Amino acid sequence: MEKKNRILVFGGTGYIGKNIVKASVSLGHPTLVYTRPLNSQTCPSKTQLCNDFNSMGVTLVQGELEHDQILKVIKQVDIVICVLAYPQVMEQLKIIDAIKVAGNIKRFLPSDFGVEEDRINPLPPFQAFLDKKRNIRREIEAAGIPYTFVSANCFGAYFVNYLLRPYEKRDKIAVYGNGESKAVLNYEEDIAMYTIKVANDPRTCNRIVIYRPSKNIISQNELISLWEQKCGQNFRKDFVTEEEIVKQSETLPHPENIPVSILHSVFVRGDLMAFEIGEEDLEASELYPDYNYTSIHQLLDIFLVNPPAPASAAFQ
Numbered sequence: 001m002e003k004k005n006r007i008l009v010f011g012g013t014g015y016i017g018k019n020i021v022k023a024s025v026s027l028g029h030p031t032l033v034y035t036r037p038l039n040s041q042t043c044p045s046k047t048q049l050c051n052d053f054n055s056m057g058v059t060l061v062q063g064e065l066e067h068d069q070i071l072k073v074i075k076q077v078d079i080v081i082c083v084l085a086y087p088q089v090m091e092q093l094k095i096i097d098a099i100k101v102a103g104n105i106k107r108f109l110p111s112d113f114g115v116e117e118d119r120i121n122p123l124p125p126f127q128a129f130l131d132k133k134r135n136i137r138r139e140i141e142a143a144g145i146p147y148t149f150v151s152a153n154c155f156g157a158y159f160v161n162y163l164l165r166p167y168e169k170r171d172k173i174a175v176y177g178n179g180e181s182k183a184v185l186n187y188e189e190d191i192a193m194y195t196i197k198v199a200n201d202p203r204t205c206n207r208i209v210i211y212r213p214s215k216n217i218i219s220q221n222e223l224i225s226l227w228e229q230k231c232g233q234n235f236r237k238d239f240v241t242e243e244e245i246v247k248q249s250e251t252l253p254h255p256e257n258i259p260v261s262i263l264h265s266v267f268v269r270g271d272l273m274a275f276e277i278g279e280e281d282l283e284a285s286e287l288y289p290d291y292n293y294t295s296i297h298q299l300l301d302i303f304l305v306n307p308p309a310p311a312s313a314a315f316q
């Protein structure tokens with residue numbers, strides 16, 4: 001029988017991380033999660049998640065991001081996937097150092113999972129945010145570590161929650177810009193499955209993979225119409241002009257200036273769809289045509305029946 005790669009996830013208890021851990025287990029990979037030590041201060045939901053991981057057969061390794069500790073774990077695995085939170089992005093330098101010393105890692109996926117950061121030029125606060133992720137990419141390339149860089153585009157449930165606010169009783173929905181720019185909203189479980197697939201795929205070594213399935217490309221106006229059809233309610237649109245958004249990006253203090261700059265990039269300028277998928281590019285749904293991903297239609301149906309909880313991160 002084919003020997004499955006052992007996968008280590010940093011940030012596996014996080015918003016996207018828990019999906020990635022579950023996908024790794026479901027595809028039969030021995031899976032390890034490196035997590036900060038659990039103690040009496042740890043929130044009950046994280047403790048519960050760690051118990052769930054234990055019962056799924058996941059190996060939890062508790063420790064700080066300290067060289068000797070992470071080196072020891074990295075030496076035991078084949079693939080490292082990092083989904084640390086954005087403020088911890090530069091901490092990945094420690095993981096890169098440990099991977100260099102260990103010398104056994106077949107693939108490293110750093111904490112990208114958003115826009116294709118090497119191809120867009122957003123407003124300064126988002127630019128500064130992306131600069132850190134770009135620096136990490138350049139360090140990985142310089143170190144000669146086999147990598148895959150993932151552009152997952154929008155986390156679908158995360159942005160449906162943010163844009164449509166299905167968990168609130170309301171009759172109006174904010175629209176950023178004129179609502180016409182196309183974005184890409186991918187369901188988190190699919191992002192996780194694609195990620196485990198690309199991490200193991202020889203075709204994706206030292207390549208960028210963009211998650212842009214055709215049924216998940218949608219504008220805000222189209223998303224609102226679809227939601228209106230599904231829930232049988234009409235909403236008033238509260239347009240937030242580009243000028244207002246740019247002004248906010250210039251006047252809000254850091255880090256609150258980052259989410260508005262992301263909204264500008266994704267929903268006003270349409271940066272996710274501003275470049276063609278070329279011959280050099282790898283697109284996830286084309287790489288795995290047999291994988292039955294969740295369309296926007298199906299994602300909204302999930303919201304009608306059993307709405308996924310909003311993320312407790314920057315966008316609320």
Ligand SMILES: NC(=O)c1ccc[n+]([C@@H]2O[C@H](COP(=O)([O-])OP(=O)(O)OC[C@H]3O[C@@H](n4cnc5c(N)ncnc54)[C@H](OP(=O)(O)O)[C@@H]3O)[C@@H](O)[C@H]2O)c1
Nearest residue numbers: 011013014015016035036083084085111113114153154155
């Ligand atoms: N495309 C999109 O729509 C989108 C949306 C959100 C995020 N993202 C990107 O996805 C990646 C992962 O983001 P996420 O939102 O899933 O992350 P998250 O849930 O905020 O955090 C992930 C994990 O980071 C770990 N961590 C380590 N040190 C930490 C510290 N000092 N404080 C807080 N957490 C710490 C925690 O794991 P332990 O507690 O186990 O140590 C946490 O569970 C990032 O690169 C982010 O930019 C993309």
